[in-house]
Amino acid sequence: MRRSAYFLPTLKENPSEAQIVSHRLMLRAGMIRQSSAGIYSWLPMGFRVLKKIEQIVREEQNRAGAQELLMPTIQPAELWKESGRYEDYGKEMLRIVDRHDRGMLYGPTNEEQITAIFRECVKSYRELPQILYHIQWKFRDEVRPRFGVMRGREFLMKDAYSFDLDAAGARRSYQRMFVSYMRTFARMGLKAIPMRADTGPIGGDLSHEFQILAETGESAVFIDRALLATDWAGREVDYSSDLSPLVDELTGHYAATDEKHDPAMEKTLGDRLLSARGIEVGHIFYFGTKYSKPMNAAVPGPDGTPVLVEMGSYGIGVSRLVGAIIEASHDDAGIIWPEPVAPFRVGLINLKPGDAKCDEACATLYRALADDVLYDDRDERAGVKFAEMDLIGLPWQVVVGPKGIAGGTVELKRRGAAGGREEMTLDAALAKLASTRPGRS
Amino acid sequence: MRRSAYFLPTLKENPSEAQIVSHRLMLRAGMIRQSSAGIYSWLPMGFRVLKKIEQIVREEQNRAGAQELLMPTIQPAELWKESGRYEDYGKEMLRIVDRHDRGMLYGPTNEEQITAIFRECVKSYRELPQILYHIQWKFRDEVRPRFGVMRGREFLMKDAYSFDLDAAGARRSYQRMFVSYMRTFARMGLKAIPMRADTGPIGGDLSHEFQILAETGESAVFIDRALLATDWAGREVDYSSDLSPLVDELTGHYAATDEKHDPAMEKTLGDRLLSARGIEVGHIFYFGTKYSKPMNAAVPGPDGTPVLVEMGSYGIGVSRLVGAIIEASHDDAGIIWPEPVAPFRVGLINLKPGDAKCDEACATLYRALADDVLYDDRDERAGVKFAEMDLIGLPWQVVVGPKGIAGGTVELKRRGAAGGREEMTLDAALAKLASTRPGRS
Numbered sequence: 001m002r003r004s005a006y007f008l009p010t011l012k013e014n015p016s017e018a019q020i021v022s023h024r025l026m027l028r029a030g031m032i033r034q035s036s037a038g039i040y041s042w043l044p045m046g047f048r049v050l051k052k053i054e055q056i057v058r059e060e061q062n063r064a065g066a067q068e069l070l071m072p073t074i075q076p077a078e079l080w081k082e083s084g085r086y087e088d089y090g091k092e093m094l095r096i097v098d099r100h101d102r103g104m105l106y107g108p109t110n111e112e113q114i115t116a117i118f119r120e121c122v123k124s125y126r127e128l129p130q131i132l133y134h135i136q137w138k139f140r141d142e143v144r145p146r147f148g149v150m151r152g153r154e155f156l157m158k159d160a161y162s163f164d165l166d167a168a169g170a171r172r173s174y175q176r177m178f179v180s181y182m183r184t185f186a187r188m189g190l191k192a193i194p195m196r197a198d199t200g201p202i203g204g205d206l207s208h209e210f211q212i213l214a215e216t217g218e219s220a221v222f223i224d225r226a227l228l229a230t231d232w233a234g235r236e237v238d239y240s241s242d243l244s245p246l247v248d249e250l251t252g253h254y255a256a257t258d259e260k261h262d263p264a265m266e267k268t269l270g271d272r273l274l275s276a277r278g279i280e281v282g283h284i285f286y287f288g289t290k291y292s293k294p295m296n297a298a299v300p301g302p303d304g305t306p307v308l309v310e311m312g313s314y315g316i317g318v319s320r321l322v323g324a325i326i327e328a329s330h331d332d333a334g335i336i337w338p339e340p341v342a343p344f345r346v347g348l349i350n351l352k353p354g355d356a357k358c359d360e361a362c363a364t365l366y367r368a369l370a371d372d373v374l375y376d377d378r379d380e381r382a383g384v385k386f387a388e389m390d391l392i393g394l395p396w397q398v399v400v401g402p403k404g405i406a407g408g409t410v411e412l413k414r415r416g417a418a419g420g421r422e423e424m425t426l427d428a429a430l431a432k433l434a435s436t437r438p439g440r441s
Numbered sequence: 442m443r444r445s446a447y448f449l450p451t452l453k454e455n456p457s458e459a460q461i462v463s464h465r466l467m468l469r470a471g472m473i474r475q476s477s478a479g480i481y482s483w484l485p486m487g488f489r490v491l492k493k494i495e496q497i498v499r500e501e502q503n504r505a506g507a508q509e510l511l512m513p514t515i516q517p518a519e520l521w522k523e524s525g526r527y528e529d530y531g532k533e534m535l536r537i538v539d540r541h542d543r544g545m546l547y548g549p550t551n552e553e554q555i556t557a558i559f560r561e562c563v564k565s566y567r568e569l570p571q572i573l574y575h576i577q578w579k580f581r582d583e584v585r586p587r588f589g590v591m592r593g594r595e596f597l598m599k600d601a602y603s604f605d606l607d608a609a610g611a612r613r614s615y616q617r618m619f620v621s622y623m624r625t626f627a628r629m630g631l632k633a634i635p636m637r638a639d640t641g642p643i644g645g646d647l648s649h650e651f652q653i654l655a656e657t658g659e660s661a662v663f664i665d666r667a668l669l670a671t672d673w674a675g676r677e678v679d680y681s682s683d684l685s686p687l688v689d690e691l692t693g694h695y696a697a698t699d700e701k702h703d704p705a706m707e708k709t710l711g712d713r714l715l716s717a718r719g720i721e722v723g724h725i726f727y728f729g730t731k732y733s734k735p736m737n738a739a740v741p742g743p744d745g746t747p748v749l750v751e752m753g754s755y756g757i758g759v760s761r762l763v764g765a766i767i768e769a770s771h772d773d774a775g776i777i778w779p780e781p782v783a784p785f786r787v788g789l790i791n792l793k794p795g796d797a798k799c800d801e802a803c804a805t806l807y808r809a810l811a812d813d814v815l816y817d818d819r820d821e822r823a824g825v826k827f828a829e830m831d832l833i834g835l836p837w838q839v840v841v842g843p844k845g846i847a848g849g850t851v852e853l854k855r856r857g858a859a860g861g862r863e864e865m866t867l868d869a870a871l872a873k874l875a876s877t878r879p880g881r882s
Contacts (some may be wrong), residue, residue: 007508007571009562031777032565033558036511041558042511044573050511067448070483070491072476072595073514074535074547076723091540094515096547099532099582104477106515106537106547117482121450130448132485137514137578141540153515 023148082135189338335393479586630779776834
């Protein structure tokens with residue numbers, strides 16, 4: 001994409017309404033614009049990141065055997081009266097009356113709707129287990145929406161639901177999702193820490209939340225450093241095998257948010273205990289028959305007797321992750337995207353558009369890098385281009401200037417703390433970019 | 442995907458609520474379930490088709506130089522008061538009051554919202570032209586929702602908006618979208634006919650709608666048969682060239698809906714005039730400054746004077762297309778998917794699961810066909826499997842039975858009128874499937 005044609009309205013000034021760094025940087029980097037309080041439009045660059053995150057989530061859900069469907073945003077109120085949650089949700093639920101005076105609502109979550117689909121469609125225990133998911137916009141009418149996409153009103157979430165015949169099966173489904181969450185976050189370049197969690201309004205008796213570490217995180221967390229040493233990114237998982245050992249390994253180390261923190265662990269773990277701050281990016285629940293019972297979601301079991309299905313639900317905040325990743329990965333100059341979710345992998349800066357040699361070198365790089373590159377071809381000062389490229393945080397920068405080109409070189413820069421710059425030939429730069437390309441796992 | 446594990450709740454009986462064939466077949470083929478009147482959940486197979494259509498639309502929008510973003514579903518009422526359309530829309534617009542008593546609405550379309558984004562973000566004529574689009578759920582509170590996804594309340598639409606400095610530029614943007622629509626529908630295996638159209642509530646002075654032919658279509662249409670002879674699927678387009686000759690060629694033949702039909706053409710064209718029925722799948726408008734004027738979307742022109750931008754809007758009914766394609770392509774046995782939008786390309790039927798040779802041949806085919814295949818591995822009667830495979834309408838079927846396998850053959854069947862069945866070796870079947878695979882254009 002050529003910068004001159006790209007719809008990328010970056011801001012030079014810090015927007016006053018943004019209290020946290022991800023909100024500030026997303027506005028400045030032209031990723032989002034506010035439509036109304038807590039509701040955003042995703043501009044092309046923000047949208048690309050959102051889609052990359054969504055796609056990783058999708059691939060890992062599919063790999064774990066979950067099947068994608070899509071439930072609508074608008075649900076009938078009756079469903080929520082069946083489960084008893086219609087009143088529980090209070091003002092956070094956006095209630096709507098349609099032209100025929102029927103009570104509707106903008107779904108804040110989908111346990112009721114998926115349970116209704118299940119009970120209509122599944123007629124035998126032989127069709128179990130099932131894990132169904134969708135990636136859909138949801139709405140929670142927060143009283144004070146803030147922190148940009150981290151706590152918006154309209155937000156994109158992946159929510160999966162599992163259906164099993166008994167508690168042992170439900171636990172297997174829970175483990176599948178647990179493991180797929182570890183893979184999902186690792187593929188985004190994130191270190192997500194699973195922590196035992198309260199079940200909250202969803203209910204149930206087994207729950208974990210997944211926190212990523214960021215200085216600006218909303219929760220205080222306490223972690224055995226041994227957990228951080230685990231490398232998940234390259235790990236293959238056989239979902240048809242017993243996943244208990246893996247889950248036990250990952251939950252065997254101490255990790256807790258402050259509500260669940262046991263102060264005695266400070267003595268037990270000593271220096272191994274890391275006290276940090278975290279952002280919740282996923283939450284999984286096993287809640288048994290909490291919804292299947294009031295909504296009568298049962299299948300005939302092997303002996304013909306109806307069995308209420310055992311359910312779990314599994315959420316990932318897809319739009320929230322965009323902000324969370326920025327909170328976890330930025331510096332004073334701007335965003336530092338992990339490669340797998342970067343809007344473009346490479347930023348190409350032409351220091352002298354109009355100079356035949358610079359233009360030619362850039363044209364060669366632009367062709368070779370194809371969809372991976374944002375090419376700043378504008379007639380702007382070098383300082384403006386450098387600052388903007390750092391702000392938007394693409395993992396690599398290639399700088400083409402008349403001086404370097406005269407000597408046959410370009411500059412390759414890695415964005416971020418591990419960064420650095422190197423002069424090299426154009427071919428060497430392309431070779432280095434090709435050899436460092438992350439594989440699709 | 443194995444049929445035994447796939448969430449595919451097909452129905453044997455015709456659902457009584459469905460009045461038209463696409464609605465009936467989508468319910469029977471387990472593609473959708475109704476959530477409330479005019480609102481559907483897309484089950485895994487329906488979702489796959491929806492996504493394939495969406496992806497073709499996206500690729501062709503991008504190819505034409507449009508940039509994807511994503512606006513939220515919930516919009517503030519004030520925006521619509523600025524344009525003056527807040528009252529015009531009447532009860533079809535789903536109006537919402539949030540917890541702070543602010544007037545909101547579920548967007549039925551996005552002219553206001555994109556105009557607001559444009560005026561905030563674009564500061565110079567040098568940033569024009571721009572074509573921005575999104576693919577998002579919309580809501581129209583139809584008084585009598587019916588015909589399944591063809592006239593639902595919550596529906597998925599691609600809507601693009603163009604911004605130009607003058608009328609000549611706006612016409613070029615219009616032509617780009619016109620041509621991209623021809624390519625888009627052709628890639629789906631559809632013959633879409635562009636017809637001059639009324640501009641309706643969107644306003645403006647130049648408009649075309651795109652109709653596909655189906656016996657059950659809602660509109661009577663009259664077409665010069667010469668138009669049908671044009672083959673679009675393989676045609677390359679250079680979007681940087683002048684598209685006028687191409688658009689003139691495509692609009693040079695007579696084509697009109699009954700509201701615009703000129704009876705004199707019956708004499709002029711004689712046998713060349715085809716009278717048929719059509720379904721609207723796209724609609725494009727040029728409306729000048731209809732929104733930019735009341736909303737004051739202007740940029741400083743070359744001489745510094747503010748210029749109101751010239752706009753157009755361009756819609757494709759993505760969820761509607763799923764129904765429209767079925768209306769255009771089915772027989773008594775079920776759906777006949779055009780290959781580019783088929784949920785799976787191949788249905789594999791094992792006539793005798795448990796038979797070692799059948800299982801082995803099926804396993805080989807299943808591996809080779811990967812994501813393209815739905816494998817019916819269930820222990821069901823052959824008749825049930827054949828009927829279901831015809832119902833769901835995958836373009837190819839491979840039937841593996843003990844008799845054929847003993848002689849080293851499987852049966853390859855093409856679904857649809859041009860169909861036919863052939864006995865051949867397993868390798869020959871795979872070779873034929875590979876050689877008939879449509880390329881990604």
